[in-house]
Amino acid sequence: MPADPPLPNDEQPPKKMLDYDFRTGSRMSIFALVLAGVLVAGFFYVNAERHYKTNKLAATTREEMSRPPPVDVVLAKSSPLTHRLVLPGETAAWHDSKIYARVNGYVKKWLVDIGDPVSEGQVLALIETPELDAQLQAARAKLSAAEAEVNVKQAKDDFAKSTYERWRSSPQGVVSDQERESKKAAAIAAESELVAAKAQVTLDKADVDRLTSLTEFKQVKAPFGGTIVERDIDLGDLVTAGSGSGTSALFRVVQSRPMRVFVDVPQSAADRLLTDAPEADIAVGGDASRHYEGKVSRTSRAIDPRSRTLRVEIDIANAASRLVPGLYVEAKFSLKNAIGVQVPAAALSFRPAPQVAVVDNKNVVEFRDVKIGVDDGNVVQIESGLKEGERVALNLSSQIVSGMTIEAHDLDTSPRNDKES
Template sequence: MSDNHPQPALSGRRLRLAGGIFAAVAVTIAVVGIYMRIDHANDLEKAVESQHVTVKVVSPQFGPSTQELILPGNVRADLDAPIYARVSGYLKTWETDIGARVKKGQLLGEIETPELDQQIMRARADVASAQSNWEIADVTAKRWQNLVASDSVSRQESDEKTADAKSKRDILNAAKANLDSLLASQSFQRIVAPFDGVVTERNTDIGKLINPGSNNGQALFRVVDNRRLRIYTEVPQSFAYLIKQKMPVKIYFPELPGQPFTASVLSTANAIRESSRTTTVELLMDNKNGKVFSGSYAEVHFDLPSSAQIYRLPVSALLFRKDGLEVATVGPDNRVVLKSITLARDLGRVVEVSSGIESSDRVIDSPNDSIVQGDIVRIQGADAQAGDHKKEAAP
């Protein structure tokens, strides 16, 4: 037969074609497998990241160079005298009522003292009797001394008469002293103002029984001099060392809004009261116009220097744990680091922290109560920022 067919060449081409197809399929499978593994790894990474809590962080802020300390205060008059009776009796008259301005020594009221008057009459009689007894004893003693000179009587008898005269003189002096005491008490029938001021209380009326002393009830009158006022406030221990004498202070009164008054520190107790851990501070304020009444409530504003180590944080960043106050911070590896802090002041929405944190700390705001040391967290907005950086770096 003369027919020649190129069968072997055709078979070779088929083999090469099949091999190429096989190789292409293999490469395709490999590429698909690689992409699947990459996608799986990405999905796994996203799944792990999705389990991390997203948190918002804040940075500790330095407080202002000065800090305002606001405290309640009690206002008292510079001079304040409750006036009690020194003698017993009945109120005869009262000359001034509440609100009256009085001068030193001005009559406020008068007490009728019938018992004291009788005692004075009796004392006057005792003085007169003692005076007579002493005079006769003195004359007798002198006569007996003359008789001794003429040896008419013994010296012993003369000495007895002289001693009797001295005894009568002592009785006279005692009677006079008793009368003087009663007369001094009688002077207290007149109740007078101890200084220039205002009558703020009258707790008696005509005919009322009066007992002496301050342990038997209310004062009859009260007189105050409120041209200057003393304001007392209790400063916490943490601020006590900042209070200095003559320091200016602003005073506000609720009944006089928008009208600050200026006072100055007069003195401090220089001691901390154990029951409250505060020290008493006394302020002095001018009140010549009489706008402010004694007994008022005051709001005392101290302008004090701030500590350089005071930081401010939102109160929502605090963690209240059994070991005390803590904050959760984010470390460089995005792990939670718990830090114990010392609170200086609570300002409402913001607190001042005196120790435990630094200005570079990333403090978690509103942390979950279950957050613990070492937890991995994601910072809110960090992923978006990272994506933006990748886009900028892409060609």
């Protein structure tokens, strides 16, 4: 019998791979179960770890909250007999003058420049004054004319007086009374004209003297010995007499020996400066080698209502002329202290009055009202309300109240009794 024809590909019987597919599926299932177990175990482990840390943090927080708050504590110490007060100041010249022109004209020549030392009366500049010269010449001519007029009036007065004398001495009946009175009036008029002419001469002479004195200001002179610090003119500049808003100074001269130092003292220290007039140590720009001794020479004796400060003036000899006007300096004063104790400024609190927190032997806080004395920013003197050796707390928070127990950290256990700072 002939062989059967082959079947199509899609009708071919499947190959025997059932054993292989079964083994692969089993492996995949086992892997999925293991992975799921690992994920579940990890989930429970993470939750357990988180729960443990949360409970530990809560326990630590409860423990910290149950403990007394830590606070730094220091001892109140006796105030020194004196304390150092350091304030900013500014140097100023003993004399400081701006020199203006006294006449109108043009700058012919200037003879000194900035930085040049000058002596009193030294010529600083020359000014040409053509208008003033013409006025002086006209005034002198007018004076000459007035003096000539006096001579004419003098001759008329002499003639009128002699004529009146002749008519007055004439016998009765020779001249009439009317003519005699007329000659008398003419003599009086001539005398009056002479007086007026002499008065005019006096006026013209005064005008000449005024203009002559003004010509002396053609030379600009130094009013005192010092140093030229400004020169605001040059050759040919038009200058105007006076010191109004429309005019500028020709020179500025300062005298720096001795030197003034101006310091604004706070109201809290003003009383001691007014009564003690202490000496002052002046330091320039932090340079340890530039220190000058001075003394409070004068004060304004009034508190500035805007800044609540007292203007104090210190005089320094400045023999070597190392100090110049306008320097920033530090003035150091040694002031007497009132009897009391001192604590760091961090020990003060205001609730709302000034208070300090006193800590007893059992670390219990007690807020106590105090009276503040001198405050230099870092250390505050307490005049009343606190005793030497008592423990005071620093930097207390607003949550701490009287009667609360704290954990004291003593920063200084050795009381100090300074006599001078």
